[in-house]
Amino acid sequence: MSSISENIVSVKKRIKYAAERSGRDWREIKIVAVTKTFPAEYIMEAYKYGIKDIGENRVQEAFSKYSVISKSVIWHLVGHLQTNKVKKALEIFDLIHSVDSIRLAEEINRRANSLNKVAEVLVEVNTTSEDSKFGITPKKTVEFVKEISQLSNIAVMGLMTIGVFSENPEDSRKYYVMLRELKERLEDYDLGNGKMKYLSMGMSNDFEVAVEEGANIVRIGTAIFGNREV
Numbered sequence: 001m002s003s004i005s006e007n008i009v010s011v012k013k014r015i016k017y018a019a020e021r022s023g024r025d026w027r028e029i030k031i032v033a034v035t036k037t038f039p040a041e042y043i044m045e046a047y048k049y050g051i052k053d054i055g056e057n058r059v060q061e062a063f064s065k066y067s068v069i070s071k072s073v074i075w076h077l078v079g080h081l082q083t084n085k086v087k088k089a090l091e092i093f094d095l096i097h098s099v100d101s102i103r104l105a106e107e108i109n110r111r112a113n114s115l116n117k118v119a120e121v122l123v124e125v126n127t128t129s130e131d132s133k134f135g136i137t138p139k140k141t142v143e144f145v146k147e148i149s150q151l152s153n154i155a156v157m158g159l160m161t162i163g164v165f166s167e168n169p170e171d172s173r174k175y176y177v178m179l180r181e182l183k184e185r186l187e188d189y190d191l192g193n194g195k196m197k198y199l200s201m202g203m204s205n206d207f208e209v210a211v212e213e214g215a216n217i218v219r220i221g222t223a224i225f226g227n228r229e230v
């Protein structure tokens, strides 16, 4: 499994170069290691090499790993969340990247309230306008953030998007620009409970482009852990 450590070194290096190219400080960029379909041991291995943020896309799968990981890692839900899984999700996850409806936001707010906590969330934006993807349309994002920012047990921490699946990472660039500009608009309007902090964008195939366009969370699976069997 030593290749996990080598992959982490290489991903970090590539993030560093991409940050330097765009005049950014690489230390402000968080790597979320996406461990979906991989066993809990992979989380421990990544942890040994300095990874503290773990991404999962299913609540149930995350729970089975969460219950055996003794280290204090930060858990990110990067996949779609159904309202009937919110209660469990809030027990596990520190940041939910995938808020994409008022109904979901209200349910998170209600459950967070009964746990006496404030749930940190990102709003997922469907920048590529693909039917197969979840997310708020770019057009409706400002209004959406305005609305859910009223909920007292939700803190809107930023925006998330998924680029295009393509051999060419440049194909995602315009969508990452779009997300950054949306975040800037929200900051101008002072929306999102004053905490518009994160831009979660960039995966194994295109994270350097995302970093160049301002990502401060990149979500990386295969470039660290290898190919998933599906």
Ligand SMILES: *Cc1c(COP(=O)(O)O)cnc(C)c1O
Pocket (backbone or CB within 6 Å): 034, 036, 057, 078, 079, 162, 203, 204, 205, 219, 220, 221, 222, 223
């Ligand atoms: C699986 C997944 C990732 C990681 O994808 P890789 O291509 O393996 O890096 C990132 N974000 C989301 C939402 C995912 O579902």
